[in-house]
Amino acid sequence: MTENIGVLGKKSPQRTGVERVVNAPLPTVYGKFQAVGYLDHDRGDEQVALVYGDIGTDQVLTRLHSECLTGDAFGSQHCECGDQLAAALRAVAAEGAGVVVYLRGHEGRGIGLLAKLRAMALQAEGLDTVEANLALGLPVDARDYGVAAGILQDLGVESVRLMSNNPRKRDALQRHGVQVTEQVPLLIPPCESNITYLRTKRERLDHNLPHLDAVAHWS
Numbered sequence: 001m002t003e004n005i006g007v008l009g010k011k012s013p014q015r016t017g018v019e020r021v022v023n024a025p026l027p028t029v030y031g032k033f034q035a036v037g038y039l040d041h042d043r044g045d046e047q048v049a050l051v052y053g054d055i056g057t058d059q060v061l062t063r064l065h066s067e068c069l070t071g072d073a074f075g076s077q078h079c080e081c082g083d084q085l086a087a088a089l090r091a092v093a094a095e096g097a098g099v100v101v102y103l104r105g106h107e108g109r110g111i112g113l114l115a116k117l118r119a120m121a122l123q124a125e126g127l128d129t130v131e132a133n134l135a136l137g138l139p140v141d142a143r144d145y146g147v148a149a150g151i152l153q154d155l156g157v158e159s160v161r162l163m164s165n166n167p168r169k170r171d172a173l174q175r176h177g178v179q180v181t182e183q184v185p186l187l188i189p190p191c192e193s194n195i196t197y198l199r200t201k202r203e204r205l206d207h208n209l210p211h212l213d214a215v216a217h218w219s
Contacts, residue, residue, distance in 0.1 A: 057158045060152075063164070129197055149173055161182040
C-alpha cells in the first residue's frame with residue numbers, strides 16, 4: 001500500500017469524509033438538475049447529488065436513494081427501487097427545489113451486486129429477503145448514511161423533508177447531524193412480483209407501507 005509522503009519525507013494525513021469534485025448541468029426527462037459529484041475518501045466510492053432549483057437550507061425535499069442496478073437500470077419488478085427513484089425526481093421537480101442523493105455502495109442494502117443476486121436466487125427458492133441475507137452469512141442491512149449527511153451538509157442543508165418509508169434512514173440521518181422535519185411517504189403500487197418482498201420490508205424491517213393493506217388478492 002502506497003503511503004502519502006509530504007515534504008521532508010513526512011507522512012501526509014489520509015483524507016477523510018466527502019469532497020466535492022465537480023458540478024455539472026444535467027438535463028433529464030424530469031427537468032434540469034445540477035449533478036454534484038463527490039468522492040467519499042473513507043470508502044473510495046464516487047457519489048452524486050442531483051440538485052434541483054434553489055434548495056435553501058431548511059426543510060429541503062430530499063431523497064437518499066440506495067443504488068440498485070437491477071431496479072434503477074433494468075426495471076426489475078423484484079423491488080420498487082426504480083419507481084421510487086423516478087417518483088423522487090418528479091417530486092423535487094414539481095416542488096421547484098430539492099435533492100436526490102444517489103448512494104453508490106448501497107447495492108443490496110450494502111452487501112454488493114453479486115451477493116444481492118445470490119440472495120435473490122434464494123428468495124426464488126422461498127426465503128424472504130432477510131432470511132436470504134442471513135443464510136449467506138451477510139448482514140440484513142449494512143448501509144451507512146454518514147456520506148449522505150456529509151453531502152447534504154456540504155450543500156448547506158440543515159434540515160430535510162425526507163422522502164422515505166424507512167424510519168431507520170430518518171434516525172441515521174439525524175444521528176449524523178441533519179434534522180428530519182417530516183418523513184414524506186414514497187409509496188409505489190405493488191405488483192405480484194414484489195408483494196412478498198414489500199411485506200417483508202414492512203413486517204421485518206419496520207418500513208411504513210400502509211398501502212399494502214389494500215392488497216389481499218396476492219398470497
